[in-house]
Amino acid sequence: MSLKGKRILIAKPGLDGHDVGAKIIALALRDAGADVIYTGLRKSPEYIARVAVDEDVDAVGLSLLSGAHNELVKETLEKLREFDGEDIAIFVGGTIPEKDREFLRSLGVMGVYTSEMELEQVLRDVERALS
Amino acid sequence: MSTGASRTASREPRVATPSGIEVPTFVTAEQVRTDPGLPGEYPYTRGIFRDGYRGRTWTMRQYAGFGTAEESNERYHFLLEQGQTGLSVALDLPTQCGLDPLDPLAKQEIGKVGVSLSNLAEMETLFADIDLSRISTSFTINGTAAMIYAMYVACADKQGVPREKLTGTIQNDILKEYVARGTWIFPVKPSLRLIADTVLFSNRETPRFNPISIAGAHVRDAGCTAVEEMAYTLANGLAYVDELLARGGSIDDFAKRLSFFFYVHMDVFEEVCKFRAGRRIWARFMKERYGARDPKSQIFRFGVVCGGASLTAAQPYNNIVRVGIENLAAVLGGAQSIFTCAFDEAFQIPTEQSAEIALRTQQIVAHESGIASTVDPLGGSYYVEWLTDRMEEQILAVMREIDEYGGVVRAIEDGYIQLRIAERARERKQATDSGERIVVGVNRFRREDGAAGVSEIFTLDPKAADGIRAKYEAVLERRDAGAVSRTLSRLSDAAEKDRENLLPYLVACCHAYATVGEMVRTLVRHWGEFDEPVRL
Numbered sequence: 126m127s128l129k130g131k132r133i134l135i136a137k138p139g140l141d142g143h144d145v146g147a148k149i150i151a152l153a154l155r156d157a158g159a160d161v162i163y164t165g166l167r168k169s170p171e172y173i174a175r176v177a178v179d180e181d182v183d184a185v186g187l188s189l190l191s192g193a194h195n196e197l198v199k200e201t202l203e204k205l206r207e208f209d210g211e212d213i214a215i216f217v218g219g220t221i222p223e224k225d226r227e228f229l230r231s232l233g234v235m236g237v238y239t240s241e242m243e244l245e246q247v248l249r250d251v252e253r254a255l256s
Numbered sequence: 257m258s259t260g261a262s263r264t265a266s267r268e269p270r271v272a273t274p275s276g277i278e279v280p281t282f283v284t285a286e287q288v289r290t291d292p293g294l295p296g297e298y299p300y301t302r303g304i305f306r307d308g309y310r311g312r313t314w315t316m317r318q319y320a321g322f323g324t325a326e327e328s329n330e331r332y333h334f335l336l337e338q339g340q341t342g343l344s345v346a347l348d349l350p351t352q353c354g355l356d357p358l359d360p361l362a363k364q365e366i367g368k369v370g371v372s373l374s375n376l377a378e379m380e381t382l383f384a385d386i387d388l389s390r391i392s393t394s395f396t397i398n399g400t401a402a403m404i405y406a407m408y409v410a411c412a413d414k415q416g417v418p419r420e421k422l423t424g425t426i427q428n429d430i431l432k433e434y435v436a437r438g439t440w441i442f443p444v445k446p447s448l449r450l451i452a453d454t455v456l457f458s459n460r461e462t463p464r465f466n467p468i469s470i471a472g473a474h475v476r477d478a479g480c481t482a483v484e485e486m487a488y489t490l491a492n493g494l495a496y497v498d499e500l501l502a503r504g505g506s507i508d509d510f511a512k513r514l515s516f517f518f519y520v521h522m523d524v525f526e527e528v529c530k531f532r533a534g535r536r537i538w539a540r541f542m543k544e545r546y547g548a549r550d551p552k553s554q555i556f557r558f559g560v561v562c563g564g565a566s567l568t569a570a571q572p573y574n575n576i577v578r579v580g581i582e583n584l585a586a587v588l589g590g591a592q593s594i595f596t597c598a599f600d601e602a603f604q605i606p607t608e609q610s611a612e613i614a615l616r617t618q619q620i621v622a623h624e625s626g627i628a629s630t631v632d633p634l635g636g637s638y639y640v641e642w643l644t645d646r647m648e649e650q651i652l653a654v655m656r657e658i659d660e661y662g663g664v665v666r667a668i669e670d671g672y673i674q675l676r677i678a679e680r681a682r683e684r685k686q687a688t689d690s691g692e693r694i695v696v697g698v699n700r701f702r703r704e705d706g707a708a709g710v711s712e713i714f715t716l717d718p719k720a721a722d723g724i725r726a727k728y729e730a731v732l733e734r735r736d737a738g739a740v741s742r743t744l745s746r747l748s749d750a751a752e753k754d755r756e757n758l759l760p761y762l763v764a765c766c767h768a769y770a771t772v773g774e775m776v777r778t779l780v781r782h783w784g785e786f787d788e789p790v791r792l
Contacts, residue, residue: 140349140365142438145478148678149685151792165788166438167353169361191349193364220603241569241698243689 128248129158131255132182136164136173138201141191146218146240150186153244154251170197174204177213183255184214184235194221195228202232214254218247273526274693275481277646283638290645292532295631299539301532301644303590304555308631309622314586315593316618317344317394317559318611324720325381328371332386342392342424345382346370347404352439354400354776357721357728366721370396373404374724375771377731379411389417393424399439399447401428402454403772406762409462413767425466427517428454431492434668434786435677436474441776444665446783450758451496452503457759459510468496469559471517475673477564479681482521482530483647487654488664488673489516490537495664497546503757507546511553518558520582520589521566525643527582528634531558531589533648560586563597571697575599576613583621588634594618671789678792728771735769743768744778751782 135151137144144166155161162180164173177185185205187198198217205213217229218238226237235254238247271279280287293299296306305311332343347370350362356374357366366372373379388411397404405426412422430447433440440447451468458467472489480488493514500510516534520527538556542548562582567575576599586594596614598606606614622628634640661667668674687693694700747761765775 140353140355140361142433142436143478144438145436145678145681148792149682152678152682155792161792163790163792165790167361191365192368196364239569244685245689 127158128154128252128255130160131158131184132160132162132180133251134162134164134173134177134180134182134185136168136176136185136187136201137166138168138170138173138187138189138197139191139193140167141189141193142166143190144188146190147186147188149244150188150218150247153248154186157248157252170200170204173201174208174210177205178208178210182213184216184251186216186218189217189219189221192220194219195225198229198234199232202234216251216254273482273643274521274523275483275526275647275650277483277526277643277650280642283642285638288638288641288645290641292632292635292641292644295635298543298551298554299536300555301536302632302635304535304557304592306631308590309587309628310631313622313628314591315342315559316615316622317342317593317595318615324367324724325371325373325378329382329384329386332383336386336391341390342394343386344394345396347395347397348372349439350374351404351772352397352399354403354441354772356771356773357725359773366724372724373407374728374773375731375769376407376410376414376766377769378727379407380414383411383415387417388412388415389421391423395424395426398427398430398433398437399441400772400776401426401430402450402759402762403766403775405454405458405467406759407766407772409763410766413763419461420463422462423464425469425515426454427471428468429470429492431495431664431668432471432474432488435488435673436478440786440788442779442783443786444669446779447786448495448499448665449503449754450779452499452505453757453759455496455500455510455513456503456505457757459505459513461759466513466515468513469515469517470496473517473519473561473564475677476519476521478677479565479684480677481680482523482526483650484654484676484680485518486530486534486537486647487651487658489518490534490541490651491655491658491664493538494541501546507542507548508550508553511542511546511548512550512555514557515592516556516558518560519564520560520562520586520591521564522578522581524581524585524588525640526647527585528589529640529643529647530651531591532632532640532644533651534558535590536644536648537651557592559593559595560589560591561595561597562586563601567597567599567602568695568698569603571703572599572602574697575602576617579614580617580621583617584625584627587621587627588632590632669789671791674789675791731769732771739768740765740770740774744770744774747775748778748782751779 133154135147151161151163214235216236217234221237229237236250292301295303348367349365351373355362395404428451455467458465470493472485475488476485535556539554542554548554562579579596583596596617598610598614600606600610658664658667691699743765747765750756750758750761
């Protein structure tokens, strides 16, 4: 599997401080060949969208465990459109209830992942979406 | 089954604890080098009290709470009527991060994972008609612990309750926030000052209050091993001790008020020996390095939580068994207080039924199992004494490694510990994915049909957040603006002077209804914010 040449931003929107999942994914993507940028904690959707566009990334992975995913993902997508970054693929990971996964996909999110999914499967999924 | 084949193989497979300590097939008397001594005697390997749980059983402390101050107040009244004497306050993320309700970053999270306490008026509502001299209150608060504690003192002042009657706990452990929980605000060094100021002020003004609970639980749940959990926590504890001494504290005054908090995961003997080793190491440091003379300053008091990352969303009823086993390990390890997670916590807000089973688990262990009848019943077991020694060596080795790096402050500022934990978390994930680490129901004995997902997580009524914002604005209208700016400017001056204890100034700000956000921003102007290292 290779994500060589792909630029991916891993971001933590909102105030939730649980960053293990974000970091595990960031390390795994990096080792699969991607160029990974991690924002650190407590970033606004606007900041994330700005960095994504400025850094010219192929994808953004948003990690959320606070329950505020619906609002924050929606806002990030709106900001991306505002900054002409609508071609950037969005993935979401975290504590996402079943009923919200459909909603997030309907917004245009490419994949929604939880902690019990195998890493390899997530990587394959991202690779397919970006190829 | 492949067991038969592996038995006849020429080499036995390597068996190790989750921290990587190789476990012998059996341990002999000759391999035990340390005499564990007696319970209640230095270095307290076997427990901090001579009579163990006979004198007093552990505290069963269940954590809960969310919503508005009014709702929480109602709930507290109910609990107190039921005979509960301790309250546990969970705070929303904006309060934990020092953001007022109107801050744009706070928008989605007001009142979400706990109550919003932006100023004294909210706390007065929270504790309306509750006599603060008769209850013990525990606040899970770190980045803004000094402000929330100051607010509690101001609230007591307003009620006419003498400060020395206040009992309770604030977590107030910022070092682990940088590593795992994330509610930091200021850079590391001024944060340490604020914590030391809180502890010293509390020792003097509210001597029955526990002003810090040094926690390994969050780094453990984030992915590190039991050895690392204990090592990082002890190292953080020593950093606080050094700061307290540097700010004029005396070891025998403050050390007796330090307490600790850990996770208990599934490897029973490793957990038990982690606590036995931790007690021994802490006592030795306090006595030998810091010259603590009072035995109360040498004892290692700790609470635990059973569950967390060891629980699974798949086949959730299995978690009842896991928590039961972990509860057993916590008692055998001599915990002073225990929180047992509900079996459904891995995927939803616990129901009344699952919360009740969690509490009943503790009561069954306490009253039916008989394991609390004698102190440290595992003491003298060849394996347990051997493993306690191994854990002690390994914990000390990790602590030395941090020392060699330049100490915890530097290791955190550089992101060294953060990266190490991320790598550990990834190793654990890979070991689970590959099946090397067996998790029943997840990668072994799995049922393809009943995959449980996240069914429900708490979402606050959006109107409640509007209500909180409206109340906040009303307080801004009503308060004496002159008093607010005077107290904030005194706080600002005091922050300039390194020798000044900031707590009296924070209490004065709270009395004037200055908000948490205002106090935080005043200090940020002097200290700046933590520059999060994002090393990968």
